[in-house]
Amino acid sequence: MMQEQQANDYRTLSSLKNALLALKCFTADEPELGITQIAQALGLSKSTVHRIMTTLAEEGFVRRDEQTHRYRLGLSVLSLSGIIMSNLEIYREGQHLLEEFVSRFDETVHLAVLEDYSTVYVSKLECKHPVKILTHLGKKNPLHCTSSGKTILAFQSDDMIEEVIRRGLPQMTPNTITHAEELKAALENIRTTGYAISRSELREGVHSVAVPVRDYTRQVIGAVTVVGPASRLTDGKMKAIARTLQSIGKEISNRLGYYERRQSIGNPT
Amino acid sequence: MMQEQQANDYRTLSSLKNALLALKCFTADEPELGITQIAQALGLSKSTVHRIMTTLAEEGFVRRDEQTHRYRLGLSVLSLSGIIMSNLEIYREGQHLLEEFVSRFDETVHLAVLEDYSTVYVSKLECKHPVKILTHLGKKNPLHCTSSGKTILAFQSDDMIEEVIRRGLPQMTPNTITHAEELKAALENIRTTGYAISRSELREGVHSVAVPVRDYTRQVIGAVTVVGPASRLTDGKMKAIARTLQSIGKEISNRLGYYERRQSIGNPT
DNA sequence: GGCCGTGTTCCGCATAGAGAAACGCTGACA
DNA sequence: TGTCAGCGTTTCTCTATGCGGAACACGGCC
Numbered sequence: 001m002m003q004e005q006q007a008n009d010y011r012t013l014s015s016l017k018n019a020l021l022a023l024k025c026f027t028a029d030e031p032e033l034g035i036t037q038i039a040q041a042l043g044l045s046k047s048t049v050h051r052i053m054t055t056l057a058e059e060g061f062v063r064r065d066e067q068t069h070r071y072r073l074g075l076s077v078l079s080l081s082g083i084i085m086s087n088l089e090i091y092r093e094g095q096h097l098l099e100e101f102v103s104r105f106d107e108t109v110h111l112a113v114l115e116d117y118s119t120v121y122v123s124k125l126e127c128k129h130p131v132k133i134l135t136h137l138g139k140k141n142p143l144h145c146t147s148s149g150k151t152i153l154a155f156q157s158d159d160m161i162e163e164v165i166r167r168g169l170p171q172m173t174p175n176t177i178t179h180a181e182e183l184k185a186a187l188e189n190i191r192t193t194g195y196a197i198s199r200s201e202l203r204e205g206v207h208s209v210a211v212p213v214r215d216y217t218r219q220v221i222g223a224v225t226v227v228g229p230a231s232r233l234t235d236g237k238m239k240a241i242a243r244t245l246q247s248i249g250k251e252i253s254n255r256l257g258y259y260e261r262r263q264s265i266g267n268p269t
Numbered sequence: 270m271m272q273e274q275q276a277n278d279y280r281t282l283s284s285l286k287n288a289l290l291a292l293k294c295f296t297a298d299e300p301e302l303g304i305t306q307i308a309q310a311l312g313l314s315k316s317t318v319h320r321i322m323t324t325l326a327e328e329g330f331v332r333r334d335e336q337t338h339r340y341r342l343g344l345s346v347l348s349l350s351g352i353i354m355s356n357l358e359i360y361r362e363g364q365h366l367l368e369e370f371v372s373r374f375d376e377t378v379h380l381a382v383l384e385d386y387s388t389v390y391v392s393k394l395e396c397k398h399p400v401k402i403l404t405h406l407g408k409k410n411p412l413h414c415t416s417s418g419k420t421i422l423a424f425q426s427d428d429m430i431e432e433v434i435r436r437g438l439p440q441m442t443p444n445t446i447t448h449a450e451e452l453k454a455a456l457e458n459i460r461t462t463g464y465a466i467s468r469s470e471l472r473e474g475v476h477s478v479a480v481p482v483r484d485y486t487r488q489v490i491g492a493v494t495v496v497g498p499a500s501r502l503t504d505g506k507m508k509a510i511a512r513t514l515q516s517i518g519k520e521i522s523n524r525l526g527y528y529e530r531r532q533s534i535g536n537p538t
Numbered sequence: 539g540g541c542c543g544t545g546t547t548c549c550g551c552a553t554a555g556a557g558a559a560a561c562g563c564t565g566a567c568a
Numbered sequence: 569t570g571t572c573a574g575c576g577t578t579t580c581t582c583t584a585t586g587c588g589g590a591a592c593a594c595g596g597c598c
Contacts, residue, residue, distance in 0.1 A: 011319075011320055011323050011546090011547085012320065012323055012324040012327060013284050013288070013320055013321060013324045013585085013586070014555095014556095014584095014585075014586090015282050015284050015285055015554090015555065015556085015585080015586085016284055016285055016288045016321060016324045016325070017324050017327070017328065019282070019285045019288070020324070020325070020328040020330060020345075021328070023349060024328070024345070024348075024349075026349065026352055027352060028351070028352050028355045028356065031352060031353075031355075031356035034575070034576075035575080035576055035577085036574085036575065036576080044556085044557090045556070045557045045558075046557090046575095046576075046577085047555095047556080047557065047558085047559095047577085047578080047579090048555075048556060048557070050280075050576070050577065050578090051280055051281065051282050051555075051556095052282060052285060054280050054281055054577095055281040055282045055285045055286050055289070056285070056289070058281060058286070059286065059289040059290070059293070060384070060385075061289060069563095069575075069576055069577090070575095070576090072353075072356070073349055073350075073352060073353045073356075074353075075353070075382070075384050075389045075391070075407065076289075076293070076407075077346055077349040077350050077353060077407075078350045078353055078354075078389065078391060078406055078407035079293075079389070079406070079407025079408070079409065080292060080293075080295065080342055080346040080350070080407065081342075081346050081347045081349070081350035081351075081406060081407065082297070082350075082390070082393075082405035082406030082407035082408060083295055083296060083297050083300060083342060083405065083407070084300075084341075084342045084343075084344070084346060084347055085347075085405065085406060086297045086300075086405040087297065087300040087341070095395070096395075096397060103372065113344075115329070115344050120344045120347065120348070121351070122344070122347060124351075126364070126365075128365065136351035136352065136354065136355045137347055137348070137350060137351030137354060138344065138345075138346075138347035138348025138349065138350065138351035138352070139348070139351060140348065280577090280578085282554080282555070283554070283555090283586095283587095284554080284555085284585090284586065284587085303544070303545075304544080304545055304546085305543085305544070305545080313587090313588090314587075314588045314589075315544095315545075315546085315588095316546085316547080316548090316586095316587080316588065316589080316590095317586075317587060317588075319545070319546065319547090320586075320587095323546095338544075338545055338546090339544095339545095
C-alpha cells in the first residue's frame, strides 16, 4: 500500500494538479475530449474527471458541448493569456516589429522564449501563403533541433548546455543533431555569426532561421524566428532574412533595456 | 451553522474552484500578486492559497518571482489559448480578413463572441497609431454599452434581451443607454441598418463600430468591431468603416457556413 | 533593534474528494 | 426493433486530503 501516488508532497493539491493535467490533455489536434478519454490519459476514475470538468466548466475554462457531451477549452483561458501578453515585455515590444517583417517578407514569424528546457512561442504572425506550417501560440519545442532553441541555448551557461545534452538529444529527423560535440560546434558557430538555422532538424521539409533577443541583464531570453517550408526558405533566402531578423532582434533587445557594449567581447563588469 | 459555503454542490471541487478563482484575480492592471493579496480577495487562508499557488506554479500556470516572491501568470495558459485559437472557427476564418482591414484603415479591430452575458474579445489586431485604447484578448465587456455587444444582442431572442435588461444596465458614462425602451429602440435600429455604433457609451472618448457574424445555424454568434478614440472615429469615418466591416462580417459568416437567404426577411423555415 | 508585513511551514481534525459500481442515455448493428 | 456496448452522469461510502489557525523565518522600515 503506502500511497501509490508519486511522493505525495504535503505542499501541493492533488485534485488541482489533476485538473491542470486534464487541461493539458487538450491539444491542437485533439481539441475536443470526452470524460473517459481524459480519465484514461490521467489514470483517474471517470467520476473524478467528471467532477473536475464540471468545475472547470463552471468557471469557463472548458465548455461542454450540449450535443456530444464532450468538452473543449473555454474562453477563460483566452482571457488569462490576454493578460499575460499585455504584460509580457518581450511581446509588447516585439509585436509591431514582427508585423512589419511579415508585411515585407510574407513569411511566418514567431517570438520564442526559454521555459525550463524548451522554447515556447509567445507570439506568432502568419504569412498569407497557402502552405502553412502547423505551429501555434504556446507551442513548446526542444532546444537542440530548432533554430530558436539553438540560438537561445548558444548564449546560456555551459552548465545549462551540458544539462541539455545530459537530458538527451532525441533524433527527430535524419538531420537532427544528436551528438554532443556536433551540437557544441553548432552553438559556437551561432555565437560567431549571431544567428541560427535549422534545415529539417525538427520536421522534414521545415526550415527556420532565428536570432537572439536579450534583456537589460544582457542575458539571452528569447529569439525571433522565421519558420517555413524548405521550398521557400532556401539557404540564400534564409541568409537574407537573417540580416533583417538581426536588426529586429537588436531593436527588441534595446527596447528591453539592453545596450550594446563598445567592443570588448567577453569582458565582464 | 450548516455549510457557510454556497450550497456545497456535491458535483464540484471546491479546491479547484478556489484555484481557478485565484487565476482570475490576475488582471492586465495587476499582473503580479502576492499570497496575502489573493487570500484576501478570495476570503481564504494564506496557507490554502500558498498550496494552490505552489501547485499552479509546478504546472507552469503561474510563475513565482524569485526576488519578490510574488506570482504572475505562466506560459502554460498561453499554450492553452493557442490551442483554442487554432480551433475556434470564427478566429481561424476571420484572422486574415482582419489583417487586411488593419493594413487598409490602420484602426484597431477585434473579433468578439457572446459568452454568458458579456462579449469576449477572441482576436485583436492593433493599429500603429500611438494613441491606444486599453483592451486585450479575452477582455469581457457588457452587452448594453458596446457596439459589439449591442450588435450581438440585437439578434438574440426576446427572452435574452429581457434578461439582459432585468440584470440591469449600469451607467458607465453619461452616454450609456440605461433605459429599457431606449435600448430596445437602439437594437431595432441595429437590425435595420445592420451595424451598431457606440459613442463614449462604455468609456469617455472611446467610440466603436460593429457588425454581426453568423454561423451555419444562422444565429449571430459574434461581431467584428473597430474601437478607437473619438477624435479619429468621427461619425463620417465610422459610417465608412461600417460599410467595409459589413462585407468582412458577411465573408466570415459565409466561411462559417452561413448562406444568405433570398429575400423573405423574418420568415422562418 | 524591535516592529510590522511578507511568504512559508507545521499540525490535527473534519470534510471534501477518491473510486467502484449502478444508472440512463444514445447510436450501431442485425 | 430488440440488444448491446459505449458513453456521460449519479450515488454511495470511507479515508486520505486539504482546510484553517498558529508558529516560523525573512526583510524592509521607521
